[in-house]
Amino acid sequence: MAKETTQDIAIREAKILNKEAKITESYFAGLMWSNPFDNYAVYGDTISQDEFVHSIWGFYFDLGRRMYEDGIKSFDDISVVTKVKEYGLDDEFESHGGFEPIDDAVSIVKEHSDNIEAYYEKIKKTYTMKQLYLLFGDKVFVNKDKYDWKRMNRDQLAMFWNDKLNQISLSNVNRYEAENLYIDGDEFIKKLEEDSSDMLPYYKSTLLNSISTGVPRGHVTMIGGFGGTGKSSITAEKYVMSCIANQEKMIVVLNEEDAQAFRQKIVLSILWNEFGGEYIDRKRMVNGKLKEEDKLKIKKAFAKLNELINGNESLIKVIFMEKYVISDLEKIVRFWANRGYHNLLIDTHKVSDESKHDKRWETFVEDMKTIYRMTRKNAGGMNLRTVVTFQLADGAIRNRYLDYEAIGEGKASKNEASIMYMFRTAWSDEYEGEKNELECYKLVKNKKTGEWDKKAFKLQKGKTYYLWFTPKNRFGHTNDNGQAVMVIEPMFHVNHFKEIGWCQVANDKSRRAA
Known part of the structure; x- marks a missing residue:
């Protein structure tokens, strides 16, 4: 036969x-x-x-x-x-x-x-199958490897063949979804549990996780800081290390530093967090003047990294874009998302090198819309966990209270984010004994009552602190409706950002740096 x-x-x-x-x-x-x-x-x-x-x-x-x-x-x-x-x-x-x-x-x-x-x-x-047949012929009916057209829904079919053709842009298809407001109570609870399970907790970050419970899937998280304050370092520890620890596939898109520079941050984070506070002089890593003991520590860090990723060397992909072009970024992200990479870090988002708009802010906003369309879980999106770092406006460095006014290029970009964080260095007059001394506190569990008590502390002179603001949060409170400002002690020599506690910063636009 x-x-x-x-x-x-x-x-x-x-x-x-x-x-x-x-x-x-x-x-x-x-x-x-x-x-x-x-x-x-x-x-x-x-x-x-x-x-x-x-x-x-x-x-x-x-x-x-x-x-x-x-x-x-x-x-x-x-x-x-x-x-x-x-x-x-x-x-x-x-x-x-x-x-x-x-x-x-x-x-x-x-x-x-x-x-x-x-x-x-x-x-x-x-x-969909009829249209695919017209485009691709008999092969759309033949199951092969992971392709099974009978088991796949129409969106999965379109995504599969879109990946093959690499021409159809699903992000340009405008769709909407309608659901009844009323659903069964058990179904509602199930959806809550599913959404919660899709949250990726930040790496060893109790306080940060208490703000939003982690990085949500299908949403964009924006993290803004001033130039040279360590946006890359923070996301390396908080987000990338979480993907490593949870064996989550991830792509890291860089446009300011290369993969080797990013590896240095991960090595330092692993040594400090996984080996009880070990570290290497960061300067020796940068200039290449390593001691034998440094080399042993580095090898130990990579052995631990291999253990954490369970031997899957391709778990984290680092992509350096010499030219940051949003259309190229979308092709890259879709390529890897179709291969199971559902965690995305863009460091740093800025105005595209090939802008189609006369004004820079228009490009920044439109590009953020593209990133949102890629991220969302429906309407042609890829259901990603997306974290985007961006630089705050230089003029906002005089702002004591960070909110949307601190966004540099295109304030309307805030509409595409579900969570937005901003951070700055604590000012000298906010330290202990100064005229604008901050009232800070830690939450300490009372052994007798079981309740959480506030334990006051002051910012100590001689130390550096970051104040972490939450202007937008669809998964909890913002600074404007009750969320306290988090206090972090940055430890760049070990790429660790220690969560100290909380404080309140007055939202008084008249109180700016002189």
């Missing part, structure tokens, strides 16, 4: 799909006619007649849509006949069998309205 060819498989599967489509489309059209007032309101504008494989059911669907738009709420015989004549569709209506086919469909499915979404998705998937 001759081996079945790709064409044979495609013909066989297409026949099966065509047969199933006939049933699905009749059921869907029947449900639309059985309750036109509700169903056409939901699906009337989201599917078209040419998406039906069988013209008869596309005809009945479109006829029903036109009657619904004309205000017909119930498709009785008289109303239908009147409208068919008005539309000049008498011959086509009779050629399809008149009332009989649609009446039969309505009688079969009118008690099963809950299935309409499933029928809708099957029609959409069948149409």
Whole structure:
């Protein structure tokens, strides 16, 4: 017996799909006619007649849509006949069998309205397969490796073949999703638990995690700081080390330093956090004048790194973009996201080197919109955990209280972020004994009551502190509605950012640096 060819498989599967489509489309059209007032309101504008494989059911669907738009709420015989004549569709209506086919469909499915979404998705998937077949031929029906078209939904199919073609830009497809506000209580709880499980906690960061519970998937987190204050170093420890510790695939996109410079930060973080406070003189790493004991520590750090990633050397990909062009960035991210890399760090986001706008801020905002579209979990997005670092405006260095005014290029970019953090160095007059001395506190658990008590402390002279602001937070409070400002002690020599406690900074725009 001759081996079945790709064409044979495609013909066989297409026949099966065509047969199933006939049933699905009749059921869907029947449900639309059985309750036109509700169903056409939901699906009337989201599917078209040419998406039906069988013209008869596309005809009945479109006829029903036109009657619904004309205000017909119930498709009785008289109303239908009147409208068919008005539309000049008498011959086509009779050629399809008149009332009989649609009446039969309505009688079969009118008690099963809950299935309409499933029928809708099957029609959409069948149409997707039809279009893919026109583009790629028989191979779309042949399962191979991880590709199984029967198990994949229409979005997964489009993403798979988009990756092959690398031409179709899903981010330009405008979609929306409608859900009932009411759902079953158990389903609501399940969704909460699923969303919580998608949170990636920041690495060994109790206080930072208490603000947002971690890095959310499907959302953009923006972290702003002034030039040279360590945005890369902070994200290396808090975010990249978390992906390493949790064995989460990640791509790190750099445009200011290369992979080797970034590795230095990770080595220092591993030595300090995983080996009880070991460290190497960072200057010797930079100038290459390592001692033998330094080399041993570095080897130990990489052995630990290999252990943490469970031997998966490709777990974290570091990509250096010599030219930061947003269209190139999107291609890179989509390529790796299609291979399971769902954590993204962009360090640093800035105005694209190939701006299409006259004003720099317009480019910054539009590029952030692109990053959001890539990140979101629906409407063509890739459901990423995205952290973006950016530089605060130079003029904001005089601002005691950091909020949206401190954004340098394009304040409207804040709309694309679900969480926004900003940090600055503590000012000299905020230290102990100075005129604007900060009242800081730690939360210490009371052994007797079990409650958390506030233990006051002051910023000590001779030390450097960062104040970590939260201007936006869809997963908790912001500074404007109760979230305290976090106090961090940066330890650059070991790439560690020690969380000290909390403080309140007055939101007084008149209190700026002289």
